[in-house]
Amino acid sequence: MAIRIMPAVVITAALLVAGCGQGAQTAAKGPAQVDGVRIVNADSEPGMWMSVGRTYSEQRFSPLKQINDTNAGQLGLTWSFDLDTARGQEATPLVVDGVMYFSTAWSMVKALDAKTGRAIWQYDPKVPREYGVKVCCDVVNRGVAVWNGKVYVGTLDGRLIALDASNGQPVWSVQTTDTTKPYAITGAPRVAKGKVFIGNGGAEFGVRGYISAYDAESGDMVWRFYTVPGATGQPDNAASDKMLAEKAASTWGDGGLVLGGGGTVWDAIVYDPEFDLLYFGTGNASPWTQGYRGKIGDNLFLASIVAVKPDTGEYVWHYQEVPGDEWDFTSVQPIILADLPINGETRKVLLHAPKNGFFYVLDRETGELISADPFAPVTWASSVDKETGRPVEHPEARYSQTGKPWRGTPGPQGAHNWNPMAFSPDTGLVYIPVNVLTSTYVQAATFGERAMGFNTGLDRGANATSGLAAVQAAMDGASSHLLAWDPVNRKEAWRVEHPGPGNGGVLATAGNLVLQGTFGGNFVIYRADTGEKLWSTPVQTSVIAAPMSYEIDGEQYVAVLVGTGGAFGLTQGAPSLKSGPMRNISRMLAFKLGGTATLVEPAPVARAIDPPPLTATAAVVADGSRLYTENCGVCHGAAAISVGIVPDLRSSPYLSDDDYFDIVLNGTLKERGMVSFAPMINRAQAAAIRSYVISQAHDTKTVRSAGP
Numbered sequence: 001m002a003i004r005i006m007p008a009v010v011i012t013a014a015l016l017v018a019g020c021g022q023g024a025q026t027a028a029k030g031p032a033q034v035d036g037v038r039i040v041n042a043d044s045e046p047g048m049w050m051s052v053g054r055t056y057s058e059q060r061f062s063p064l065k066q067i068n069d070t071n072a073g074q075l076g077l078t079w080s081f082d083l084d085t086a087r088g089q090e091a092t093p094l095v096v097d098g099v100m101y102f103s104t105a106w107s108m109v110k111a112l113d114a115k116t117g118r119a120i121w122q123y124d125p126k127v128p129r130e131y132g133v134k135v136c137c138d139v140v141n142r143g144v145a146v147w148n149g150k151v152y153v154g155t156l157d158g159r160l161i162a163l164d165a166s167n168g169q170p171v172w173s174v175q176t177t178d179t180t181k182p183y184a185i186t187g188a189p190r191v192a193k194g195k196v197f198i199g200n201g202g203a204e205f206g207v208r209g210y211i212s213a214y215d216a217e218s219g220d221m222v223w224r225f226y227t228v229p230g231a232t233g234q235p236d237n238a239a240s241d242k243m244l245a246e247k248a249a250s251t252w253g254d255g256g257l258v259l260g261g262g263g264t265v266w267d268a269i270v271y272d273p274e275f276d277l278l279y280f281g282t283g284n285a286s287p288w289t290q291g292y293r294g295k296i297g298d299n300l301f302l303a304s305i306v307a308v309k310p311d312t313g314e315y316v317w318h319y320q321e322v323p324g325d326e327w328d329f330t331s332v333q334p335i336i337l338a339d340l341p342i343n344g345e346t347r348k349v350l351l352h353a354p355k356n357g358f359f360y361v362l363d364r365e366t367g368e369l370i371s372a373d374p375f376a377p378v379t380w381a382s383s384v385d386k387e388t389g390r391p392v393e394h395p396e397a398r399y400s401q402t403g404k405p406w407r408g409t410p411g412p413q414g415a416h417n418w419n420p421m422a423f424s425p426d427t428g429l430v431y432i433p434v435n436v437l438t439s440t441y442v443q444a445a446t447f448g449e450r451a452m453g454f455n456t457g458l459d460r461g462a463n464a465t466s467g468l469a470a471v472q473a474a475m476d477g478a479s480s481h482l483l484a485w486d487p488v489n490r491k492e493a494w495r496v497e498h499p500g501p502g503n504g505g506v507l508a509t510a511g512n513l514v515l516q517g518t519f520g521g522n523f524v525i526y527r528a529d530t531g532e533k534l535w536s537t538p539v540q541t542s543v544i545a546a547p548m549s550y551e552i553d554g555e556q557y558v559a560v561l562v563g564t565g566g567a568f569g570l571t572q573g574a575p576s577l578k579s580g581p582m583r584n585i586s587r588m589l590a591f592k593l594g595g596t597a598t599l600v601e602p603a604p605v606a607r608a609i610d611p612p613p614l615t616a617t618a619a620v621v622a623d624g625s626r627l628y629t630e631n632c633g634v635c636h637g638a639a640a641i642s643v644g645i646v647p648d649l650r651s652s653p654y655l656s657d658d659d660y661f662d663i664v665l666n667g668t669l670k671e672r673g674m675v676s677f678a679p680m681i682n683r684a685q686a687a688a689i690r691s692y693v694i695s696q697a698h699d700t701k702t703v704r705s706a707g708p
Ligand code: CA
Pocket: 203, 204, 283, 284, 328, 330
């Protein structure tokens, strides 16, 4: 089954030299002397990892093979670095000329000696903690970019910052978003041709998506491309004006957008030096339900892959994976570029496994659909029509049109989310962290702007897990696996089952290895060709980020950022409890053959569940359950059960204290991220939420006291 495919980038190196000024010989000038030539020629420096997916093709494949399928069992920890944050860690580190650069939760950046783990510098952009309520899925950051001696990070509060790679001091900083709106940046910037590309998120809250290009040296904006039309219908004086007017405007309602429109470019951005194109994935609709977006149409460019010219942002092609999305089926999951042998010829393709459960192979020069096949259980559509490129939907999935609830798979977490997949040109397989989750979609009876929090146009109570039995049911209905997918023969090659969802991103290597961490707290190595498990080690916390590999002084290392959090540490807490509740112990870990370092587990900080008496009526508790789901559950966990990164309210010392109202309504803990909810609830409603939490705490006590 092994297929050998030549990496796409090798043949283009010569093409780029003329256009890209500096060469690899500048490496001696100082740290992070990375340019387009070096990244295009990344395979000539296999010990480096110079951009988030290692190369411009973002295959997340390391050519290193000192660690391989004959000796992986000898891998051991060689150093670890404790982080100064205890939230979800999603970044893939870069390693350039012996220095490791990475971002952490709260958009902080570290530079470490990649051989020893010693800190060289650390940078904190001091993101105001109240920005935590402007993100759906934790205060995460997925990585940095390096270019010409600078390190670039996007911050949760919407800044793009260039740091001096030698000392971590800011060189320039620009605000890329309107801070009065609920925008946030969690994705990694990409750099090509002297420009930094960055998007943003916020489609659960009511924003309009776009991607921007900034000059890497000055921070001046070069172009911006909006992914959906604006509310006024007026041009934006942006690169997208022509295409929004010609292609997109007629696919939306005439009355203007009720709520931003969405289509946020919150993760995948890939530069293709062969065709000089920039591809980006766009997010879900805002609001989710089409019933509150005016006319029924395709709503371009939601849930699409869009190709533009990197110098100008000029539109080239698009392929919409989910016309008229109303399921939160974003298309921002990581994009991989590859050359594949299809029907007897080498096709230059873009590989994509978005939330919607279909695996897409597109011609990356033209956007033509080559194939689309379900890689996971899918109940919203039966297939994708090869001629039209459109999904063949099951009519009952259109809950906004039927007026009936629809329970389907995948749910809003997707069959595959942001956790990076990897492609091995040696095996020809794509390795995908797959989740199998079911969700109920019900259009809310009424809809309007909200002062804060999710505003999806759905009745969020439909998925409320209000009791322990419901939490158990949510766990029972969830599963997850690491899937090896053959994109040429369009079928599964092998899979490894995991206990619960939310597992980490993937690395493939020339050592015939696939590496992945689990939500349950193990870091595991499999044979890339068969999926046979070769090695595993406990890491004391969830791994949701993707590993990478580098080489220094003739030794190969594998590094992975660990620390539970992200969506499955918050909103989707119930299903991920299947893997066991995990503490957040945020660290960078580095492994090598014969490594002998050990991890010391910090002392547990468990608090007793000792609630005050429940005095409220059942009706008040029921009201509190609904209000909790609407306002609190996104962070504090379904059914008031926290997975661990945000306080579990059942054991809160404030439940029996008047401080409770000061915290909830006056924002006395806003420096820790707990802002005032006075815009959303009054004192009686806050009291009902407290009664619900107290009732959940008593339920837990009952279950615990009934245990062995
Ligand atoms: Ca979303």
